[in-house]
Amino acid sequence: MLQQLLMLFGFFSLLLALVFWVNKAVSLLDWLMGDGQSASTFLQLTLLSLPTILVNLLPIAAFAAVVYVTNRLSSESELVVVQAAGYSPYRLARPVLFFGLIVGLMVAILAHVLVPLSQRELDLRRAEIASDVTARFLTEGSFVHPVKGITFYVRNISAAGELEDVYLSNSREKSQRQSFMASRALIVKDDSGPMLLMFDGMSQTYELAAQRLSVTRFDSFSYSLSGLLGETRTRPRTLRSTDSLALLQASPALQEEIGRTPQEMFAEVTQRTNKAVQGLVICLVGFGALLIGGFSRFGLWRQILLAILLLVVVKTLDNSFGGMIDDTPSLWPLRYLASVLAVAMALVLMWKAAHPRLRRRKDDTPARQGKMS
Incomplete structure (x- = not known):
């Protein structure tokens, strides 16, 4: 299962990266050609923008991979056979958990190291282009x-x-x-x-x-x-172009250079960490939502819609809390609230999948009462 998840994750990541890259490249190409830049400059800038694109779409690609693989295993009755052999939903979630940890590690490396480095180089290249008479x-x-x-x-x-x-x-x-x-x-x-x-x-x-x-x-x-x-002035560093370790160890000179307070820097680090955490938790949410469906010849389209709805709820809450933290950096603990809620959703869904008899008893009660009458 883990192998299938990684294969589908690579496919969906490539597909989403191409879609977002083309959308980004159109506006970038129009700006560069208007300034008379060459195709090599366009290629350099698009490659430098890829880490920023990947850090946002990798969790979505992981969610799509989990939903697709779980749906296929259910349609081929493999999940039913494994559950009949005595595997609990929590044990079935182990490959998804390992897969989510791999995705979270990739997102963490991107968010804390690669994205700031690429953003720094991108700012320098943009400054060079702006000053290229x-x-x-x-x-x-x-x-x-x-x-x-x-x-x-x-x-x-x-x-x-x-x-x-x-x-x-x-x-x-x-x-x-x-x-x-x-x-x-x-x-x-x-x-x-x-x-x-x-x-x-x-x-x-x-x-x-x-x-x-x-x-x-x-x-x-x-x-x-x-x-x-005129003169093109760019700050040597910005908040987005500084890696997380430098933000946590920021000296007064660096704080003055970036123009942000220590609380704002720490809030930025928590935002990057939360992106990695969400790479794990939304995988568990997608798996739990499809696991409660059981086997059906009509497919798990209802459970797939439920998984997408829960994903939208988690991302909406995360964006809402992010806006509040941007206004008040001292509220940075709220950054993880959406992820904690996603973990609670996944646990509730797995508990429900582990106790299917409770649902059957509720469904059988009206039928028994009709027979007695």
């Missing part, structure tokens, strides 16, 4: 607007990186409008920031108040681009 400007044959009030056009880019037939317009100032045209140009980096070196062109400055146009021709002209694009 060349990629934002170099789009052949089309007018680009890197920021509001700036228009840039280049007809062609040679193999040596030289820009041909360049046009630059700056309408950010209220008093005047500037435009530059050059037959050739280069983008170079200086100590003060990126520079646009233009050759064989002219500049036009239009004064709005005086309605006067000034035209200047030049052989070479340098124009600073750092002031046009």
Whole structure:
């Protein structure tokens, strides 16, 4: 049973990861192509976003694997045979328990270590993309607007990186409008920031108040681009990009750098731990819900709907308590309340499956009373 659970878990994880990855990749591709980035940059960012996707979908994939395997064992009468041999529901739950522990360990490694590392690298890559002036400007044959009030056009880019037939317009100032045209140009980096070196062109400055146009021709002209694009500032660290051990051992300097209190950091660690715990408990809930159905030629669709309903209840409560903890970090013990409730649900369902005679007695009582009358 454990082998079947692991096989189906891998299948559902791959399927859900592809669905979520495609959804994430569409918006990411639109943003990267708008900034003129390459396909390799897109691939790097999508790979860095995978740990964040996996940490949320692995418990759902584990739940789907447990429900599918249990339903198949029940439809093939294997569970009935095993229960007739004297196996209790608690003993049958051992493979599911081991499977849930494996899933919980995987989620814990992702949540506490891999997701913060990938998020940190993703923030750095996004900062590099935002400050990459060349990629934002170099789009052949089309007018680009890197920021509001700036228009840039280049007809062609040679193999040596030289820009041909360049046009630059700056309408950010209220008093005047500037435009530059050059037959050739280069983008170079200086100590003060990126520079646009233009050759064989002219500049036009239009004064709005005086309605006067000034035209200047030049052989070479340098124009600073750092002031046009503004500064892109990113904090060295954020709460999501810091691993759990560093959060628990956070020094005053790290607390000031992240901008969070020790309670908020501890609440974040409990959230990550709770994701791993839920990888275990929702597996037990799904198994217990299907175990109470017994054998039926019509299938266990009612029990499957019950398992899904219980999963929705657990996740809804977890999200509600999470919102309360975000507002008041001192309420962090509530983070585990939904998981404790899920464990109680699983135990009640298994107890009910272990005592089927109680249900049969209730069903037989009206029939006996009818015979006596």
